[in-house]
Amino acid sequence: MYALFFRLVFRRMDAEKAHHLAFRWIRLAARVPVLRTFLAAALAPRYAELRTQALGLRMHGPFGLAAGFDKNAVAIDGMAMLGFGHVEIGTVTAQAQPGNPKKRLFRLVRDRALINRMGFNNDGSAAVAARLGARREVFRTTVGVNIGKTKVVPEQDAVADYVTSTERLARYADYLVVNVSSPNTPGLRNLQATEALRPLLAAVREAADRTVTDRRVPLLVKIAPDLADEDVDAVADLALELGLDGIIATNTTIGRAGLRSDPALTAETGGLSGAPLKSRSLEVLRRLYARVGDRVTLVGVGGVEDAEDAWQRILAGATLVQGYTAFIYRGPFWMRAVHKGLAARLAASPYATLADAVGADSRKVTS
Numbered sequence: 001m002y003a004l005f006f007r008l009v010f011r012r013m014d015a016e017k018a019h020h021l022a023f024r025w026i027r028l029a030a031r032v033p034v035l036r037t038f039l040a041a042a043l044a045p046r047y048a049e050l051r052t053q054a055l056g057l058r059m060h061g062p063f064g065l066a067a068g069f070d071k072n073a074v075a076i077d078g079m080a081m082l083g084f085g086h087v088e089i090g091t092v093t094a095q096a097q098p099g100n101p102k103k104r105l106f107r108l109v110r111d112r113a114l115i116n117r118m119g120f121n122n123d124g125s126a127a128v129a130a131r132l133g134a135r136r137e138v139f140r141t142t143v144g145v146n147i148g149k150t151k152v153v154p155e156q157d158a159v160a161d162y163v164t165s166t167e168r169l170a171r172y173a174d175y176l177v178v179n180v181s182s183p184n185t186p187g188l189r190n191l192q193a194t195e196a197l198r199p200l201l202a203a204v205r206e207a208a209d210r211t212v213t214d215r216r217v218p219l220l221v222k223i224a225p226d227l228a229d230e231d232v233d234a235v236a237d238l239a240l241e242l243g244l245d246g247i248i249a250t251n252t253t254i255g256r257a258g259l260r261s262d263p264a265l266t267a268e269t270g271g272l273s274g275a276p277l278k279s280r281s282l283e284v285l286r287r288l289y290a291r292v293g294d295r296v297t298l299v300g301v302g303g304v305e306d307a308e309d310a311w312q313r314i315l316a317g318a319t320l321v322q323g324y325t326a327f328i329y330r331g332p333f334w335m336r337a338v339h340k341g342l343a344a345r346l347a348a349s350p351y352a353t354l355a356d357a358v359g360a361d362s363r364k365v366t367s
């Protein structure tokens, strides 16, 4: 049904306009008590066997919404209503910014992919902090807060920019993500080099500890799939060295290999997400798990389209899995299908719990 709706309505609209329309419906539905209760029951059934403990937090399932969909934290309950086990808001920057000029989001339908060069359009960390502070939670869910660098701030001042956002947002974050991997902010990905990343992560850690004294806010870093393998290893080693809580692998890619869509579309500048990202994201995840094992929580994202993809990420070492692009293509029943399929795979597997399945394939390879 959604496929037909997508073809007849969303596909004919500009991609960003379609996003805003769907977003508005989700937010509206979440505001009407009877409707949201009905939708949550229909779209987000709970499976006891999928309950997940990660980053010291309890979630009803391992599958959550990747950053970029709810940049300004305006639809957390709506996304929880649709069945996401956690919602990562952002990327939020210290200063509000409009992002890149439109048009900046493109559908590559034949590739089940998107290209975006949104450029961190967001209300800024002061406004988002105020919104999170005023939020009255309807559905209990885990809220990750993803922060990035303000575009006009020069690279050498990046640390202070991230620290400002940390000071404003850490208290509202169940976990905090340092995003250094979007291709749409010039120079941002240079911060993935360990010489730049070490002081950045240390400063954010310090700022989080200074501003939130009643608990330890888990800190993660989100990396690009375009890192060379040695650089992936270097981030893994740095995570161990700094006692980082997690790594999110991966963001979008600047690569364009193997696409079938119209070359005029594939030539658009920006980050490519969806199906074409699947194999590299999985590869990066495997590489990380081989290096850090269970010592750092891994979050698998990039080209996850169905329960089988999510299951493969778990077997490869992901405790949590996220998605974005497939949600656009598959619609509101997608999260239910992923959770149902995961429960079925777990039941058919030799593993007693989901936690036992995490990294099982990678462990087999190395043993």
Ligand SMILES: Cc1cc2nc3c(=O)[nH]c(=O)nc-3n(C[C@H](O)[C@H](O)[C@H](O)COP(=O)(O)O)c2cc1C
Residues within 6 Å of the ligand: 066, 067, 068, 069, 071, 090, 091, 105, 114, 116, 118, 120, 146, 179, 182, 222, 250, 251, 252, 273, 274, 275, 277, 301, 302, 303, 304, 322, 323, 324, 325, 326
């Ligand atoms: C339109 C769009 C905007 C995005 N914005 C962000 C962002 O602000 N911060 C971020 O960390 N990732 C962002 N991402 C990347 C996603 O969080 C995710 O890492 C990536 O899309 C791969 O997952 P997918 O293949 O399931 O979409 C964005 C992705 C898309 C498609």
